Amino acid sequence: MAMNAARLRKIVVCKDLGSAMPLLTERDDLEVIRWTEDRPCDRAWLLENVVGASGIVVCFQDQVDRELVNAAGPSLRVVSTISVGYDHIDLKVMAEHKIQIGYTPDILTDAVADSAVMLALMASRRTGETTSFVKNNQWPVFNWMPFAFCGPQLSTTPFSPTRTVGFLGFGRIAHAVLARLAAFGITHCIYTPRPGAAPQPARDAQLQARHRLAALTPVDLPTLARASDVLFVLAPGGARTRHLVDAPFLRQMKATSVLVNNGRGSVVDSAALARALAEGWIWGAGLDVVDEEPEVTAAHPLVGEPRCVVIPHIGSATLETRAEMAGLTAQNVLAGVLGEPVPVALEYSALI
Template sequence: MASPLCHFLGRMPCAHRRASYGFRRNCVPTALFSNPLSRIHSMSFPARPKIVVCKDLGPAMPLLTDREDIDVVPWTEDRPCDRAWLLENIAGAAGVVVCFQDMVDRELVNAAGPNLRVVSTISVGHEHIDLRIMGEHKIQVGYTPDILTDAVADSAVMLALMATRAAGQSYSFVKNNEWPAFNWTPFAFCGPQLSTTPFSPTRTAGFLGFGRIAHAVLTRLAAFGITHCVYTPRPGAAHQTTRDAQLKAKHNLAAVTPVDLGTLARDSDILFVLAPGGPSTRHLINEVFLRQMKPTSVLVNNGRGSVVDSAALALALKNKWIWAAGLDVVDEEPQVTAEHPLVREPRCVVLPHIGSAAIETRAEMATLTAQNVLAGVLGGQLPMALDYAPLV
């Protein structure tokens, strides 16, 4: 019996299968490569709600395309959904599936008309959705939290290891054919160790944002011998003494302590930025903050690019205020080229926002996205609806 993972690979968009896994079309039964979009009804019936899909949901597409009670209009090209196409095709739609590349604003809502009931995004972040407009028109917003906690936590620790151990520099060294002429020295490509050692018997993990993902990161760091945890509490929230005591005992830590921003900067050996985006967190990590960090400290950002001032971080790396950085998100993304100051910094590892890019995680996200839009257009309760009233 085929595993769920094999089934997923068989239903991935064809270009992604070939590019990512090297599969050839004649290596497996043709049925595995059948495009679910080909089964979409070509005729439109006004009585059936229309769903516009801006991104192929892979193995979750049949949840939409196999139904007889809806019409599905998909964007089928292997590139970001064209804005003009979306504005034209969303007219009369009851639901739309989007990703972070698709702006959901007044223009789009006006183009859709009064039938639009739900926007379902395959993401946790919702900066691309104008929540005020959603509120004005009473449009539900579905999103995909919780599912990606473990995948993002894994990638955060991966970035911490890559940054501390100069993995980016070392990999480039080999790719650029420099290894054959390498003049080895005892401290070449060295960086601070993530785990505790006799030279460094304590290690403090700092968290800007201390929710589910941060807790999952802390669980992973415990195996490396992290001894202390400091974090910034949610503004206005009471100190969760019981929870912190439980985390301390669970991970055999010396202390779990809520601190202010200045203390977070000064005490963290590794700082994990996992705060949400938005005006209240924009550039919390700035030049003032970075100047307070240890010269051996490492910054990892798996939260939102807007939280970290890119220019200030590049300056901190250049002037060695901190040791290194590992970034899955950047303020200017996706307009991040090889000439970007952070990409040019040898001790900065930059990845293209792939924190949740585990096959199993993305399959679950796609499924929840489809379930959200279906529930919205058919009058049911969204499995995961964003409560955006407090955010507008």
């Protein structure tokens, strides 16, 4: 028994994968150590238990840095994160040790795109204000007026036949959002791609034709700010994108524009956005991510803004999507510890 145990490949799981866990726990060639408490994985526990591990399952709350990799030792082959983001993983350290990174893109594209459109509608139609109005028993004494609780319409109308949607970051999720907005009669699409991304005129022409747009155009940041009726922030986090949406950017936006952030909270300066909403630089905002998360309480300046809808980073939170993400996370770590190519691996060399 001791000899068999010595040959077991060790996997440390920082987040329970639900129905996908048997993919790991029912194998007799693996030793699976799980963090079972209903709170973020304790760092001291992780550093103690990761020693000798071949694979680690993490989420965005778990920092994968030099300290963790050194604690694991030379046996570590793969880190599998149940997320599309990888801000919590030190890519340079991964490269030094030739460790594969498994992640879960594509699976969550549709769920996040759905939530982005939801937030655009909620922010433009003042859902935060109106739901509070009902919950606070104000409806029975409300004196209706023709323009009470009105907001800008997302769809085009005969009297307003042009709508421009903007994207900061124009990847898979942005394309899925655009596909959904086509039904609203969006006529123009503009975007600022990720820093360093190559132009893709053929792709843009195809998207323009598919969604029957009058134009689909890459633009610089000032033009993106000035021209967008609705701006979707879908850029990755990190130093290169931190606070791209700041006070000077927000001051250029239309007073009737809506900002939606389903990307990374760090891209938007919270203090600047709170001021923009309070002083009417823009109409409203819908946020699935916030720079300071998870330390976002009722005292946070954005939570108190009537025209800001804040939800707690749940863009991919559908039963179907989370189950698929968990399954892929398990498959990624399993392949890595067995010395096989990870099914969905982050090609991170170009990102360093």
